[in-house]
Amino acid sequence: MLKKVSLICLILLMAGIAAWAGGRGEQAETGTVYLRFYYPVGVAGDHARIMEGMVRDFNASQDEVFVEAIFSGGYRETMERAQTAYLSGNAPEVAVLDAPATYDLIEMGAIVPLDQYIEAEGGDAYISRFLDGFMEIARLEGQTWSIPFQRSTPLFYYNKDHFRAAGLDPDAPPRNWDEVAQYSSVLADHFGNDGRWPIQIPINFWLLKPMVLQAGGTLESDDGRSVSIDTAEMREAFGYMLDLVDQGYMAPIRQWAPSVSDFIAGSVSMLYNSTGSLGHIERSADFDVGTGFLPTQQRQVVIEGGGNFFIFDTDERRQQAAWEFVTWMTNAENAARWSIESGYVAVREDSYSLPEYEQHVERNPNAITAFNQLQSVEVERNFMTYQQAQLAELLNEVKEDILGGANIDTTLREAQSRADTILARFQR
């Protein structure tokens, strides 16, 4: 009896598995295309909720493509996850990744160029609607590899209430490095140094590169195969930060995410951070938030940053479906919606003339600062090389070393030789 029952169970189980496997196979041929979409949240805030909402609306808007949005941590974690998935043969169909990962993604053969899809969409007429400054990093060796999505620039935040209390003009943030030091001294005199700091520049290569450019230098070559760390301009950038630390205006080492919490808590009066943090800061701060261009030095220049849509090398049908999803997410209305809710810069010019965007800017004048910065100063691309993750980490470490008190000459020399070793296999 027992034997019979178990035999029947076994047969049912086998039949079930066969039916399930068959069903899935069939579904892949026709019907809805199922896409896995990895996305990161790179700044503080509830961006995952906003993203889930947009993907839900996309799924509801049509029935040919179904996208499953998969939150994957920060930029680094999402890249780790995507590359591991790809290299083990299980790549997501589409992902938002830090744009500077492009060289590494191309090298692995993970992504497909998008030119044929762009051509079908109208070619230049289509792509020219995206802000110029954001397209540079997407175009390499004559091909377009990604579509801008959650784009940002470094932005200067300041606490207007603190400025008023200390007798500084709340509508005139510091414009250059010297003024940052002056303002810091005024703020320090007024507030003292009891767990409060006039300024914070968190540890991040993304804030280091614009300072090197502002001092008149370059950081990496266009082809991403070499990096210049041991330079006079790098010393100048560190000179600026070390002065702030030595004067007691800045905590030597503070990480990215806590620096935003410090600013919101009012323990820091001026902050270097990303446009992407704007939404979160404005919602959370109980004081008057001011934003300005990044204070400059010799050269009026800033870099761009943030994530782009990449389409992974799968098959024609799924790539096409992923493209549908990408164009929907980056159309004028959705680019505006993403920008309004998150604080990222809207990536398309036609978003800015939409009535809802104009109203948004009217209510939140800070929302337009990043856009104005992109229009009025030079824009260079984010730090992008081969082995980008490793070199970015190296730069962060250099910053921690030097601001933590290590000898600047030996640190830069050693970092340079480590960078050369990392890039050795990419020399041609």
Add this chain to the structure above:
Amino acid sequence: MKVRRLIPYLYVLPAFVFLFLFTYYPAGFALFRSFFHWNTSFIQPEFAGLFNYRQLLQSRRFWQVVSNTVIYSLSFIGASTILALFLAVQINKIKRAGSFYKATFFYPTMIPMAAAAMIWMFMYLPDYGLINAYLRRYGMSSVNWLNDRNIALFSVTMVGIWKYTGYYMLLFLAGLRNVPDELMDAAMIEGANGRQRLFKIILPLISSHLFFILIIAIINALEAVDQIYIMTQGGPSNSTNLIVYFIYQQGFRFWDMGTASALTAMLIVSLLLIVSFLFATLGKKVYYEV
């Protein structure tokens, strides 16, 4: 009769197969792959001889990680076992509410390391963290626990000690149950002082427990990674980068599986050497009979 003798083999077979597939095979595979280029430039692995090992041994970063790991391990193992033994001996003497203290000290062990790391991160916050708040209240200056490269390794070691001491204490307590009261009474009557009682009677009698605790403490020390990932990501200035996190970094962040495999192979071999050395030396002196 024959079948009977086979049965035990059959019973251990599933566990053996499982262990082989998920422990010995991956370890062997890592050893094998450590002789290959296997990274974003070599998606298909290519034989590299000792290249990965040479690169590692020449890099200062590797030696920094080794030194971090040695410092972490020695201070973690030393502090947690000594503290655990001390607490166990004292709690063993407590006549009332002993289980209350046992439960209290054991509690951190039940908190997952990831959650513990979050709790400690809050305590370590520079401006409004719990520890600095106390320091300031008593007129001392704040310490930048996780962002100062001279202190950060100490700060993450504290988390490990906090988490495991209660567990080791419980194991020591089990060992102390094996120390007969008559023996202690006799020693007292003969006039043995506290130190003599500890070193001549207690430690020899609980040596099997001590040995076991030492082995798992070494393993706990070398496998420490959760709190590093959550609290410091190896920083600042690479000062809290321990070997397992370093492997993760090379393997999954930089996708250099060849280097990660070489590191894994070195870790496995050194663990094997340490443990067999301990079994060959201390293990011989352990007293198992009660």
